[in-house]
Amino acid sequence: MILHIDMDAFFASIEQAINPRLKGRPLIVGSRGNRMHTVVCAASYPAKALGIHSGMPSKDAFSVCPNLEFVAADQAKYIWTSEQIFELLKGYGFSLNYASVDEFQMDIQGYPEPLKLAGKIQEQIYANFNITASIGLAKNWLLAKLASKINKPNGVTLINDTNFKEALSQAPLSKLCGMAGKTGQILIARGLKTCWDLYLNLPEFFDENPGKFEEIAIGQELPKSISHSYTLPMASQNPRFITAWIRLLSEMVGERLRHQNLAAKTVHLWLNSPETGNFLGQRTFLRETNDSYEIYLRALKIMAGKPKKGHKIRALGVTASGLSRQTYLPLLIEEKRREVLVKAIDRINSRFGDSSIYPAQVILTRK
Numbered sequence: 001m002i003l004h005i006d007m008d009a010f011f012a013s014i015e016q017a018i019n020p021r022l023k024g025r026p027l028i029v030g031s032r033g034n035r036m037h038t039v040v041c042a043a044s045y046p047a048k049a050l051g052i053h054s055g056m057p058s059k060d061a062f063s064v065c066p067n068l069e070f071v072a073a074d075q076a077k078y079i080w081t082s083e084q085i086f087e088l089l090k091g092y093g094f095s096l097n098y099a100s101v102d103e104f105q106m107d108i109q110g111y112p113e114p115l116k117l118a119g120k121i122q123e124q125i126y127a128n129f130n131i132t133a134s135i136g137l138a139k140n141w142l143l144a145k146l147a148s149k150i151n152k153p154n155g156v157t158l159i160n161d162t163n164f165k166e167a168l169s170q171a172p173l174s175k176l177c178g179m180a181g182k183t184g185q186i187l188i189a190r191g192l193k194t195c196w197d198l199y200l201n202l203p204e205f206f207d208e209n210p211g212k213f214e215e216i217a218i219g220q221e222l223p224k225s226i227s228h229s230y231t232l233p234m235a236s237q238n239p240r241f242i243t244a245w246i247r248l249l250s251e252m253v254g255e256r257l258r259h260q261n262l263a264a265k266t267v268h269l270w271l272n273s274p275e276t277g278n279f280l281g282q283r284t285f286l287r288e289t290n291d292s293y294e295i296y297l298r299a300l301k302i303m304a305g306k307p308k309k310g311h312k313i314r315a316l317g318v319t320a321s322g323l324s325r326q327t328y329l330p331l332l333i334e335e336k337r338r339e340v341l342v343k344a345i346d347r348i349n350s351r352f353g354d355s356s357i358y359p360a361q362v363i364l365t366r367k
């Protein structure tokens with residue numbers, strides 16, 4: 001049996017836990033600090049009750065509710081809390097998986113009292129973090145995730161053979177994982193309204209559906225690092241030329257990371273100068289990434305101040321290490337958009353050849 005834990009209005013709840021004045025208030029967490037020019041990335045339950053939801057421009061949210069409380073997103077805080085919850089859940093000794101920053105899946109196969117366990121987990125999360133979670137229980141992760149959404153907030157829902165039809169008939173199709181977007185819209189346009197309608201048309205979708213859980217949880221050997229380097233035909237001291245090369249190498253590293261579904265926390269930069277020899281710098285960041293542009297920005301941070309003016313560079317390299325299977329999904333709307341863009345570019349490049357689309361800056365390396 002799978003137990004799916006989904007934190008309720010996670011970012012908003014964390015903010016309310018920290019600042020009790022916000023408790024019970026309609027509150028939005030904005031992607032950015034500018035309250036009128038950002039996007040809602042989380043809404044508290046009183047805000048949700050007014051029709052405010054994530055993805056909405058904050059301006060619209062304020063026009064619905066001028067007294068709305070506003071907090072700018074603080075990702076480090078949310079990730080930290082998420083990691084603490086993960087540690088707490090690990091203590092139960094079951095196989096555990098990060099489904100997203102605020103969702104966790106536990107495989108509790110064979111455990112005799114799953115509902116009791118769910119209640120205990122809720123209590124412990126509340127006692128430790130002063131926030132609530134909704135928990136779904138079912139035979140596979142898809143149904144468990146659906147179950148977690150049925151009684152929100154602070155609910156526990158079990159879908160088993162006895163209530164299967166009832167639970168699915170009451171759940172709108174859009175609540176099912178994978179049905180919030182286009183696929184769901186097409187099916188809804190064809191007249192499928194509830195999850196039960198989908199079951200009648202496509203029952204195999206609901207039984208042992210390709211275990212996303214196993215897929216992520218299986219511990220395969222990860223490569224230690226991914227790296228690309230290049231020796232310039234002639235040593236150069238032109239900073240624009242050098243950064244263009246760093247950009248290109250970052251692109252190549254990022255593409256290989258994404259291809260293998262990996263992300264890196266540590267970026268290394270290697271510069272070789274005929275005058276001063278090797279410079280090797282590395283930095284580890286809080287969030288892993290496989291976005292080439294982000295890798296490039298991180299490499300630039302490492303480079304800051306090097307090479308000294310006038311020093312020539314002969315060879316350079318970018319390396320990503322601290323690799324993991326990507327566990328965090330993008331948190332903020334801007335990051336989600338960015339991910340869609342990166343994926344689209346990867347698709348175009350894999351279809352039409354590797355350099356069909358590349359950053360304009362890279363042109364400098366082709367002269």
Ligand SMILES: [Mg+2]
Nearest residue numbers: 006007008102
């Ligand atoms: Mg949630």
